[in-house]
Amino acid sequence: GVHGQIRRYNPDGTGMEIVARGVRNSVGFDFHPKTGELWFTDNGRDWAGETGFEEELNRVPADKIGGHFGFPYCHANAVADKDVRKADACSGVTLPAQTMGPHAAAMGVHFYTGAMFPPEYRNTMFVARKGSWNRTQKFGYDVVTVQMDAQGANPKIVPFMTGFANPAADSFVGRPTYFLQLPDGSLLVSDEQLGAIYRITYAR
DSSP: OOSSOEEEOOTTSOSOEEEEESOSOOOOEEEOTTTOOEEEEEOOOSSSOSSOSOOEEEEEOGGGTTEEOOTTTEETTTEEOSSSOOTTTTTTOOOOSEEOOTTOOEEEEEEOOOSSSOGGGTTOEEEEEOOOSSOSSOOOOEEEEEEOOTTSOSOEEEEEEOOSEETTTTEESOOEEEEEEOTTSOEEEEETTTTEEEEEOOOO
């Protein structure tokens, strides 16, 4: 099939190569500044329950280019789909480097390469989670960092930009969506809910 793929082309449209198969809904991607590896978010399918099929953060190592990432038969950390069945559904599937929570709507991905933020943020990944749209208990509505070792392994999710959601009232006031790093090292974050753009700076 030609669907559910990430491809790359030369600027003139020649040299098509399939980078990833079995991708459901990838909204954000970026390349690791040191390893050059592609990382991308992938949103799990709807109508599979409140906690079913977490969003994925996927990594494409050099030896996995063209690999299959599971959709529509296998989701998240090797969970077979109950409706779209296939024998050994998760066999040979490249599993996510990290799951991002159920219905979090993981969107933009950005590796920070600026000099404004403290050194520990250099090459750190930022992920915007827009937030759930049809989950009874809302989830997401934040920006997190994904900290990992120099080889891009052992990722750990850490809250970075919060306050958009009010769990007590099960409400939200903003939906972070995407990033743009400015030449001065500050970081812009777009908010789909308000049509706003926030600029994050750091002063020593």
